[in-house]
Amino acid sequence: MHVLYEDAGKLKAETILSETDNALHVESASGKRSKVKRANVLFTFEQPAADTLLPAAEALAETLDVGFLWECAPQEEFDTAQLAEEYFGHAPDAIEKTALVLALTAAPAYFHRRGRCLFRPAPPDILKAALAAIEKKRRRAEQQQTWTDALVAGELPGEIRAVAPAFLDSPDKNSLEWKAFDAAVQQLGQRPERLLLSLGVWPNPLVMMRERFLARHFPDGTGFPGLDIHLEQGTDLPRAEIEAYSIDDASTTEIDDALSVQVMADGVVRVGIHIAVPALAVSRDNPLDLLARQRMATVYMPGDRIPMLPPDLVRTYSLDAGQWRPVLSLYVSARTDTGEILESESRLEQLCVRANLRVNELEPLATEATLADPQAPVPHAHWLRPLWQLACALGSARDRLRGKVENNNRTEYIFELAGAPDDPDAVIHLLPRQRNAPLERLVAEYMILANTQWGALLARHGVPGIYRSQQAGRTRMSTQALPHEAIAVPQYIWSTSPLRRYVDLVNQRQLLAAVEHGVSARLVAPHKPRDADLYAIIGSFDAQYAQWMDFQSSLERYWSLRWLQQNNICDVSARVLRENLVRLNCAPLITRVGGLPELERGQDVLLDILGYDELELDIECRFRQIL
Template sequence: MYVLYEDSGNFKAERIFSESDSTLQVEAASGKRSKIKKTNVLFSFDQPEPATLLEQASSLAQTIEIDFLWECAPQEEFDAQEFAQEYFGHAPTAVEKAALIFALNSAPAYFHRRGKGRYRPAPPDILQAALAAIEKKRLQAEQQQQWTDQMVAGHLPEAIAAVAMTFLARPDKNSLEWKAFDAACTTTGTSPEEMLLRLGAWPNPLVLHRHRFLTQNFPKGTGFPDIEPPSEDWDFPMADVEAYSVDDASTIEVDDALSVQTVSDDIVRVGVHIAAPALAIRRGTVLDEIARSRMSTVYTPGEKIPMLPDALIQRFSLNADKPRPALSLYATANLTTGEILETETRVEMLHVRENLRIHNLDDWVTEETLDNPEAELPYGHWLRPLWRLAKLLSAQRDEVRGKTENNTRVEYSFHLEGSPDDPDSTIRIVPRRRDAPLDRLVAEYMILANNHWGGLLAQHGVPGIYRSQQAGRVRMSTQALPHEAIGVPQYIWSTSPLRRYVDLINQGQILAAAQHGVSARLVAPFKPKEADLYAIIGAFDSQYSAWGDFQTTIERYWCLRWLQQHDVKQVRGQVLRDDLVRLDCLPLVTRVPGLPELERGRLVELEIIGCDELTVELHCRYLGAVEP
């Protein structure tokens, strides 16, 4: 005796091995035994063999016309086995009963299931709607397959081209266009980016890189809403100092300037002056929301996306055209010992004497000319005492760190001559050592200010966002912890408030501490243990990292273009670890397959065999190690 039963939506026919009140044990042709509920059994039969029944019933079901079956069926709920006798006109065989059940079950638009072996014909209006939906789905499947075939063949359908811009950021994965595109990528084994370039949806990888970043991070564009500029009616005393700023040629946000006054032969009063946009950007205002949404200025070769509107930058940037409000740290120091004798933080108006540019000074400002008072040196009266004190402050930090700071690494400036969208633009990549005297001088006074102001906040119980390093781990928190790599007891970012949101937040806190002293914690924008500060830290870390990744991608792209523009075939580089090599001529790290095991820092010769501007990877072959 055999049974036909339903198991998880499939029909099975097997031999009865044993039986109880509510279950059956059945045996398949393979000998495998299973226990099934009697309620799942459709009917039992003696012949033919189960496999034969399933085969013959499936073939017979294919010959049954579903339209005719729907017309013949009772209009009310019916039993399939009873209907089989009426349909076939005689007592149905096991094969015929199974065939009718298979046919009814295969047409859910025509027949709605009402239990085991029971069905109800769909009402005419519901049937017509269901058939229309099925036809629509069929046509959509045909259209999708047609688009997929065209893309696999290398042609871009107009419908896909119209929405291709959305495929890299927020694609509608339920749309036919995306499904067709995804199927084409799967069929050809290519990534969405590769497929879009192959089809000509994007003219080149550079445009694709920029579009992907902008649509993900600036879906409404990089512009700013119209906002009323802040008032210029600042009631602060004018600083009686000779201050200069030092920046590269592309800087438009002049955040900082330095001044120095001689008190006596060995005593000077150094001023670190920082632009003060926090005076106008109050917590919760529209400007604050704008800065918070961006977190930082985005820098790439030939282009920058500012954190703040240009009108506000111009209002607070320490340009030399007219006085600007500034947050100033004055440190009175001994030029013989480096001891800081006295400090004062003030909010004042500052008229910068001149905005100096690094490229105009680099050839003049060397350690030799700085240390030789007889040597010709522009702005020597300003530079030499600042340099003298900076060296002493650096030595004090080295003593805390237990070692001399290593600033010998080369950094690079990118100068793009042309459009940042045009891969044929000429790129100049200019090396510059991090230990250049001007860089060291400015950096030392920014460290002084960030260390001191971090201590000022802690002294008055005003929370801030600190950067610390302990046991090699750098982290941001609201605790004033040591930064071991820099060699200071605490460190905050506060000297770039026009470019970084964390600096802007910290400046608001410092202003409260400087202006209100012991009562600062009551009037500061952020109070102790306020949850929003932790939220800012988390958001800043994530977004600042995304900005940095994009900058790295675009800089790697232009490094590859530089190699092509200069037709470079061989390069040298230093081994970092394993198969990683840093090139000597560019800020580019690449993997070199087959690189033998070499010590870190070993110089090697590489042959360039190609590059991929989409993955921004350089392909090199190892030629050999270079003797020192």
């Protein structure tokens, strides 16, 4: 005797060894024995053999017309044995009963299961809706397969072209278009980015990177909506009748700092560090502030930028030469031989910058040698030399506190693009710049001085600010005035770039309160002590600024690859960083070199360039020799 039963939703036919009121002990054709609850039994039978029942029933079930069965079936609940007898015209055998169970179970649109061998036909209206859904699903499956076949063949259907740009970052994974694309990716074994580029969704990797970034972070565009906001000119502020200049790259349009110097007696100079004051117009939570907070910083990329603040506001507060502009000034009196700070004072005033000096024009003439030689012709020497002397003293004082000389002699590069920023054939120039060049060190030293002194001013008056600290090698932002070990200062804030960085703008508003109200500033500052909003700003800024820097680095890496190709460079020298990781000596590129012998850090090697991958932003190199 054999039994047909259900186990975990599957039908099984096996031979009965013994049985009780509640269960049967059965044996499969392979000899495996098991216990079956009687509640799971459909029926018992003698013929055919247990192991042939299901194959025969499945073959018969394929021949049954489910639509005809639905028409023949009673409209109420019925047993399959009853319908089988009517359908086959005789008492059904085990194969026929099993075939009917399989056919009805496989057609849930036609028949609703009610128990063991019990079914009920679907009402006509429900069946009609179910069949329509099945047909729709079939047509969708056919459409999906058609699109997948086209994608695999290198064709891009119009329906997919319309939504393909969103596939990499925000796909609708329930859509037919995405499912067709994903199936093509799996079938071809390609990265989605590479397939989309091959299909022409983007003309090249450069456009893909830019459009993905803009779609993700600037879905409404990079412009600014029209805002009818009064821009405070600061024309009622006192005027500082001093000689001041700014020093910036040739491409800089947001001039947010300038320097002045007065030579006093006995080796003392009085240096002025003057910072643009957009905080006069961008008060906390006004529309301009909300826009700036949304962007957090200006996004820089070769040949282009996305400003944090509207161009009209930048023009109003940028320290352009010949224009009286409001500034927050820090005046420091110090000894040029030791860097000792004798006194400092902060003021809100107006300043007219004499000239916006450019590094590329001034740097060849203002070298360490010419600045040290009083007879050497140096532009604006009466201004540059005392600034340089104090900058050197301030840097040496920090080196003594740190216990070592700062290692800042790495070459950096300015990317100068001749052409549209989204044109991969635009000509790129890499202009090397030493981080420890005199003008770089001079400006950096006074920005460190301002950020240190103003950080101390906030702490002294109990006004909260956003500080940057470094302890035990970990750099972080917080509202605590903690030491920054890398630059050897007791506290440090970002406050000298308020036109392009939101943290600096927030700190500037706090500084204005401290400068204007002194000890009572903590009561009137925009952010009071323990303001939770400051912590929210820190979290948002860290995350978003990192994304801005990653995007900038990716584009710079892309243009470095293009520079190598445009100049037909076939071999390059590089410096070993560790193991098989090297940094090229002619471009800001770090890459891995397979087969590189084990070498000391800092060793120079010569590499052959084998190829470029502008999608992966990588270069394939082969080791040739040690230099």
